[in-house]
Amino acid sequence: xxxxxxxxxxxxxxxxxxxxxxxxxxxxxxxxxxxxxxxxxxxxxxxxxxxxxxxxxxxxxxxxxxxxxxxxxxxxxxxxxxxxxxxxxxxxxxxxxxxxxxxxxxxxxxxxxxxxxxxxxxxxxxxxxxxxxxxxxxxxxxxxxxxxxxxxxxxxxxxxxxxxxxxxxxxxxxxxxxxxxxxxx
Numbered sequence: 001x002x003x004x005x006x007x008x009x010x011x012x013x014x015x016x017x018x019x020x021x022x023x024x025x026x027x028x029x030x031x032x033x034x035x036x037x038x039x040x041x042x043x044x045x046x047x048x049x050x051x052x053x054x055x056x057x058x059x060x061x062x063x064x065x066x067x068x069x070x071x072x073x074x075x076x077x078x079x080x081x082x083x084x085x086x087x088x089x090x091x092x093x094x095x096x097x098x099x100x101x102x103x104x105x106x107x108x109x110x111x112x113x114x115x116x117x118x119x120x121x122x123x124x125x126x127x128x129x130x131x132x133x134x135x136x137x138x139x140x141x142x143x144x145x146x147x148x149x150x151x152x153x154x155x156x157x158x159x160x161x162x163x164x165x166x167x168x169x170x171x172x173x174x175x176x177x178x179x180x181x182x183x184x185x
Contacts, residue, residue: 077124077165079104084170084181091177092152095145100153102170102181113153115141120157127164129172131157153179 086100094100098114109122109131116139121132134154141147161174168183 077127077163077170079122079124079163079165079170081105083184085184086179086181087169088180089178091175092149095143095149098146098149100149100179100181101184109157111153111157113146113149115139115146116150118150118154118157124163127162128160129157129163130160134158152177 081104083101083103086094089100095114100114101112103110104122107121107123109120111118111134116137118134118136120134123130134157136150136154156172156174156177156179159174159177161172161177164171164173170181170183172179172181
């Protein structure tokens, strides 16, 4: 509040100075800051101190002067040109004897969940995997659980999951579902 009063005092000082046609006697008044000023427009010592305080207050408390904070940004996840093979899943039980394969090549991703081939575009937004609409071959596979696995994989990829790469282990997570894969050699 004091800084605001000082700024108001500055505005009064700038625009409320004495007028040449005004022959009245010079008075000293007190603004809300408690600093006296001359009504003739002539600054008093208190006006100068108030002005200096107001300038200091606005330059040290403004939004552009917030202290810089340093945050460590993790290196970007490097997926391009790599193929990963599943080692575990949560939120869905993989069909026994199958594995999920993901290949990242340029801006294309291809996947296989044991039945059909899935394909789309991909990009990273920080640690979020952004996959466009997944297209799929349409083979009917037995057991039917293989097609369910393809549906789960497609849904996981399209859900904007987070990704984490720890060495050669890639984890894709969304809500209660996750898929852990290992880089193929």
